[in-house]
Amino acid sequence: MPSRPGLDPRTKIIAVIAVSAAVMSAGGGRFIAAGLLLAVGLAVWERAWRRAVVLPLFVGASAALAFWVPLVRPHPALGAVATGSFLGLRFAVALGVGMHLIATTSPTQLSAAFRAWRIPRGITVSTSVMLRFLPLVATEATAVLDAMRLRGLTGLRAMLRHPILAIERFTVPLIASSLRVGEDLAASAMLRGLGSPHRPTSMTPPRFGGRDATFALVVAALAAGSVLLSPGPA
Template sequence: MSGAPARPGHRTLPGSVTAAPGRTAVRRSLDPRTAVAVLLAASITVMAPGGMWFVPATLAAGVLLALSERAWKRAIGLPAAAAAVAYLLPLAAPWPLLGLMGVMGEFTLRLVAVGGIAAHLIRTIPPTRFTAALRAMRVPEAFTVSGAVMLRFVPTIVAEARAVRDAMRLRGLGGATGMLRHPLLSIEYFTVPLIASSLRSAEDLSASALLRGLGSQPWPTTMHPPRFGRADAVAVLAVALLTAATLWWRSTR
């Protein structure tokens, strides 16, 4: 079988697929427009009055999306976190002094349900595809730029927070023991480096966005225009079935 000659110092792993010159391998996933629509629908429905009825369906959607990308930890962690919060809510309800805790727990349960869908969007949709989809929907530039910056900034902040935490542990300042002994100093040692690194990362991301033509007129050409596929049809069908099951369950109670 003939192919392109290997470059010096370049190794090809067994079983790997090498893209042809000038082509980029595109990971098949939901169209960004479908993912954004599902996220907005779940957020509006769950956060509305009476939205607790739709929390199980939203959790199921988040678990299905996690299974589709083989994120096993998230697929197990979402129902586990929701079950823990749902178990604590009835214990806090009979006590008037714990009413505030019960309200916070209810909203935490809703955020956990929506967070599963948001995590799938962040992990599977690159900012370039997300920006191209918003432009295809004729979304105003202010929302397009904000969404693209958010998708790039959140993973950067998470990585910086982990780096600061590891540095604190190396100096014996991290962990639950250090937090209990010196809570104010621990918060200071964590937040000050994180804020400084976040500012540097924000400047780098702004420069990268300008170089990529974000916010320019006319809009840059997209190499891979967004297209709806079978995964989007399956996602819409699954959401419709979960919604119908929730409405039926609510009518029978």
């Protein structure tokens, strides 16, 4: 989590929904540049320099495949690649904004935001557990791969010689460790009172502030500029 104060979790959730709806709509091509600027700006704000560099490069390469390559060499296969690239750069812009939400919002903050919205407890608890479970499973998968690598059980040769055995050597330890992680999370959830009928309190309740208002103005300006400067729907 970044040390500097950030946006309210509800602001970030609304931004993800708004950007996703804008770029994935029928005329969403006009909002891609604005969404990319927003995603890169959020990455720079949280000092995620790798994302701030990789995201524009990926969107630029996808845009080149989508618009430039079919014009240089028309071909049905290239047309299919262009269509996939155009959808990919839309998803990349929406994902770039969503990664800011994931990287800067803890499950506790997200739960507090959901409670402030009066979202049902089942959705709140399920989302909080998912956000805690997936990173732990990814860590366990890395540990299993490291253990297999130390024993010489990974690599293309081992996969081609015994593919079923290689998959089994990876999935069985991962399932066992995932079950252990699930039990630990269940115990932690009980200690935190997630199953209690009482409404829990938050040490830092979500509140809209000046940063959220400034962010809303920036998003509105980018959306207005995209509409005014765009020649038409894309």
